[in-house]
Amino acid sequence: MPVTSEVDRPESEAGGSSLPINELFASLQGEGRLVGVPSTFVRTSGCNLRCWFCDSYHTSWEPTHAWMAVDEIVEEVRTRDPNHVVLTGGEPTIHGESFELLRRLGDDHHLTVETNGTVVPPEGTPIDLVSVSPKLASSTPTPERIPEAAVDARGDDAEPASDWADRHEANRIDIDALATLVERYESQLKFVATGRDDMAEITELVDRVRDAASVDLPNDEVLLMPEGRTREQLAGTRETVAELAVEYGFRYTPRIHVDIWNDAPET
Ligand SMILES: C[S@@+](CC[C@H](N)C(=O)[O-])C[C@H]1O[C@@H](n2cnc3c(N)ncnc32)[C@H](O)[C@@H]1O
Numbered sequence: 001m002p003v004t005s006e007v008d009r010p011e012s013e014a015g016g017s018s019l020p021i022n023e024l025f026a027s028l029q030g031e032g033r034l035v036g037v038p039s040t041f042v043r044t045s046g047c048n049l050r051c052w053f054c055d056s057y058h059t060s061w062e063p064t065h066a067w068m069a070v071d072e073i074v075e076e077v078r079t080r081d082p083n084h085v086v087l088t089g090g091e092p093t094i095h096g097e098s099f100e101l102l103r104r105l106g107d108d109h110h111l112t113v114e115t116n117g118t119v120v121p122p123e124g125t126p127i128d129l130v131s132v133s134p135k136l137a138s139s140t141p142t143p144e145r146i147p148e149a150a151v152d153a154r155g156d157d158a159e160p161a162s163d164w165a166d167r168h169e170a171n172r173i174d175i176d177a178l179a180t181l182v183e184r185y186e187s188q189l190k191f192v193a194t195g196r197d198d199m200a201e202i203t204e205l206v207d208r209v210r211d212a213a214s215v216d217l218p219n220d221e222v223l224l225m226p227e228g229r230t231r232e233q234l235a236g237t238r239e240t241v242a243e244l245a246v247e248y249g250f251r252y253t254p255r256i257h258v259d260i261w262n263d264a265p266e267t
C-alpha cells in the first residue's frame with residue numbers, strides 16, 4: 001500500500017531522528033476504554049487519509065508542526081507526571097521515528113497509539129493499547145463534503161478534494177493490517193459513527209476482521225463513537241449512536257474532551 005506522510009522533511013532534519021509535532025500536551029484521555037485517565041498526548045503531523053470530518057485539520061488537510069528530536073520528546077514526556085502517554089496525529093504510524101519514540105518510552109510508560117489501522121508497526125514495538133479507528137465510507141471526502149477551511153484554502157496550487165477522495169477510498173481499509181493489530185496488541189476498534197447508515201459497514205468489517213484474525217474480537221472491544229468535532233455537533237449524533245450501541249451490543253464511547261473543552265487546541 002502506498003504510504004506517504006504528506007509532510008516534507010526538510011534537509012536539516014534528514015539525518016536525525018525527529019518527528020513533525022503538531023502539539024504536545026497534558027489532558028484526560030477523552031475516548032475509549034481509558035476515558036478519564038490523565039495522559040500526555042503527543043500529536044504528530046501528516047496523514048495518509050483525509051477524513052472530511054477530521055478534528056485535527058492541521059495534521060491532515062493542512063499539516064503544521066515543529067520538528068522535535070525524539071530525544072527532546074522523550075525528555076518533555078518524562079518531565080510530565082502522567083504515566084499514560086497517547087501517541088496520535090495525524091497518523092503517527094506513517095513516521096518510522098514514531099516507533100523509535102515508542103521503544104524509548106516503553107519501559108516506564110503505558111503507551112496508547114491512536115491509529116487509523118492502515119499501517120502495522122514493526123514487530124516488537126511496545127504498545128499497551130492500540131486504539132484503532134478504521135475509517136468508514138462515510139468518512140470519505142466529496143466535493144460537497146470537505147472541511148470548510150479546505151474549501152477556503154483551495155487555490156490553484158491546492159490538491160483538489162477529488163484526488164483525495166480516490167486515495168482515501170483506496171487506502172482506508174486494510175483487513176490484514178487490522179487483523180494483525182488485533183492479534184498482536186491489546187486493542188479497541190473505535191468506529192466514528194454518523195448514524196444508522198454506518199451499521200451495515202461496521203458489522204461487515206467486524207466480521208471480516210474476526211475471520212482474518214487468529215484471536216477473538218469480543219463485542220466489548222468494538223466501540224461506537226459519535227461523530228462531532230464540537231459540542232454542538234456531538235449533541236446531534238450522540239443519542240442516536242448510543243441507541244445503536246444498545247441495539248447492536250457494541251460498546252459506546254463518549255468524547256469527554258469535547259464535552260468539557262469543546263474544540264479548543266491542546267485538549
Ligand atoms: C485525529 S485522529 C488521529 C489518529 C488516527 N489518524 C485516527 O484517525 O485514528 C484521533 C481520533 O479522532 C477521531 N475523530 C477525528 N475526527 C472526528 C470527528 N469529527 N468526530 C469524532 N471522532 C473524530 C478519529 O477517528 C480517531 O479515533
Ligand SMILES: Nc1nc2[nH]cc(C(=O)O)c2c(=O)[nH]1
Binds near residue numbers: 027031086088114
Ligand atoms: N482528550 C483527548 N483525548 C483523546 N483521545 C484521542 C485523541 C486523539 O486526538 O487521538 C484525543 C484528544 O485529542 N484529546
Ligand code: SF4
Binds near residue numbers: 049054059089135
Ligand atoms: S485518519 Fe485520523 S488524522 Fe487522518 S484525516 Fe482521518 S481522522 Fe484525521
Ligand SMILES: [Mg+2]
Binds near residue numbers: 056
Ligand atoms: Mg482528538
